[in-house]
Amino acid sequence: MVASTDPLLAEIQRQLDADIDLSGLAERFGYSPYHFHRVFTRSVGETPRGHIARLRLEKALLLVVASEATFLDIALAVGFRNHETFTRAFKRQFGTTPRELRREARQVERKPPDRLDEEYSLSKARFAMLPARHMLAVRHIGSYDEPFALPYLPEDTYWNGLVAWAEAHDLGHSRLPYGFFLDMPGITPDAAMRADFAIEIEREVTPDGRYFYLPFDGGTFGVIEHRGPHNTLPQAYRALVNAIFAVPEKYVLSGAPPFQVHREVHVDGDPADNLTEVYFPDTRA
The missing domain is CATH 1.10.10.60 (Homeodomain-like)
Known part of the structure; x- marks a missing residue:
């Protein structure tokens, strides 16, 4: 069991x-x-x-x-x-x-990203093919508005634990932190919202306890880069969805969950320098 x-x-x-x-x-x-x-x-x-x-x-x-x-x-x-x-x-x-x-x-007219007091910048949205990957994951249950510890801070109980498990089991891995967001704010009750935090690993595994193997199937994704404080990330999601909606003759959302990749996390520096990639799975129209 x-x-x-x-x-x-x-x-x-x-x-x-x-x-x-x-x-x-x-x-x-x-x-x-x-x-x-x-x-x-x-x-x-x-x-x-x-x-x-x-x-x-x-x-x-x-x-x-x-x-x-x-x-x-x-x-x-x-x-x-x-x-x-x-x-x-x-x-x-x-x-x-x-x-x-x-x-x-x-x-309903699509609403553009809000301009908040805190500065952030967004790249131009693009579409990319990603390969399939093996991932090790841990699940968070609760509102996405809850503050998460940044990856690899001492108080981080997600990615620190994933890396420790991989190292303890002599499993090749990357420290690049992923976050998959499976539910829809405003639709799913806050207490039932799910997020899977993950790292890439070299092969399929069968963990026990709170960690689990998460296959990543790859495919076509819309992607946008966000630089700035993490509390402005929702603007990147909105901008990316708008960009995908703007080319319905080429791409449509697949219905699979979006995810983000924390490329640069400036823990002790300027939060405006945080670099995060946001991805939405798509299918060709």
């Missing part, structure tokens, strides 16, 4: 577009079906089926707003077998139908 549900939750995230066999998943992670349901619900605050349904619908919401995919294709992409069942579930969750939401979203 795994000591943490985080590897199990990461596996569910990867299988959202498939028929998830909860009994098989429970057995794989060392639980009986009854114990799995009890441990999962106590740890996550939702039943396994409720958790899966919410994640699928939140992914669907992003695809409805940010893509031109048909509603049937979106339904199939998030594990529903037909358009009707998907539409009913979507309306129960969000109080509107996919068609109504898409129409409203098209009528």
Whole structure:
């Protein structure tokens, strides 16, 4: 039995577009079906089926707003077998139908990044192909507005622990810190928001405890560079989404989670010198 549900939750995230066999998943992670349901619900605050349904619908919401995919294709992409069942579930969750939401979203003028008191700069958005990678990750649960310790400060409990685990297991790794943000602020409840902090490693592993193996599939990504204090990073996300929306004939958001890479962290210097890359997974139109 795994000591943490985080590897199990990461596996569910990867299988959202498939028929998830909860009994098989429970057995794989060392639980009986009854114990799995009890441990999962106590740890996550939702039943396994409720958790899966919410994640699928939140992914669907992003695809409805940010893509031109048909509603049937979106339904199939998030594990529903037909358009009707998907539409009913979507309306129960969000109080509107996919068609109504898409129409409203098209009528809303896209808001440019805010200019805040603190200075920051953004590069021009571009599109890049990234290769597949092996990653070691640890999960954070809670609001993205909570302050995170910067990578590798003494109080950092995420990347410091990942590097220590890799070194203890003689595992080749990079210290470059990644952060994957799986949920949508304003849609996902703050207490349920998930972030996976990660480093690259040389091969697939089977960790125990709070760490888990995270495969990175690579592909096409929109990317923008942000230089400035970390509390201005949301402006980079907004600018990048706007840039992707501006070329719908070329690229559309895939619905996979965005991530950021901390290239330069000026802990003791000027926070305006922090350099962070923000990525959104895309597909070619």
